[in-house]
Amino acid sequence: MNQPEVLTVPNRPQFRARSEGFTLIEVMITVAIIGILAAVAYPSYTDYVRRGQVVEATNALATMRANMERHFQDNRTYDTVGTFTSPCEVDASARTFGNFVISCTDAGAPSATAYVLTATGSGPVSGAAYTINQVNARGTTGVPTGSGWTSSCTSAWILKKGQAC
Numbered sequence: 001m002n003q004p005e006v007l008t009v010p011n012r013p014q015f016r017a018r019s020e021g022f023t024l025i026e027v028m029i030t031v032a033i034i035g036i037l038a039a040v041a042y043p044s045y046t047d048y049v050r051r052g053q054v055v056e057a058t059n060a061l062a063t064m065r066a067n068m069e070r071h072f073q074d075n076r077t078y079d080t081v082g083t084f085t086s087p088c089e090v091d092a093s094a095r096t097f098g099n100f101v102i103s104c105t106d107a108g109a110p111s112a113t114a115y116v117l118t119a120t121g122s123g124p125v126s127g128a129a130y131t132i133n134q135v136n137a138r139g140t141t142g143v144p145t146g147s148g149w150t151s152s153c154t155s156a157w158i159l160k161k162g163q164a165c
Helices: 024-076
Strands: 100-104 116-121 129-133 138-142
Touching: 024 100, 024 116, 024 129, 100 138
Parallel strands: none
Antiparallel strands: 100 116, 116 129, 129 138
């Protein structure tokens, strides 16, 4: 039996060297892709963090409102009566929730029948201010600085970027 002849091409070099590592262009393309992804992801991440911290304000306002209503139920007034101190008049450390401090109208003293609680932000949520009153009317008088959120709303809390009043 005859074996087929192997054809060889004369003067053709045989390359046996293997390529190892990355070329400079491959590294630069990778760096560019990572830069583009970071430029898109970072603003979304900071907005996500702000939305998470705004929840501290809404939870704090709900807690303080419940305390004010409990005080009113026991004393028939939102103001301090005898030894029963209004929740608005406790020290600031008891009214601090994360990055928000809760304050009351009229220099910390509510009236007998009305109050307005305000959560004012600091740190990453500086500039944010949310309000609630005795009839559960909510409002937004400030938003986190540099966030691009709607700046004010008298009838609702603005809790995320792009939310309409």
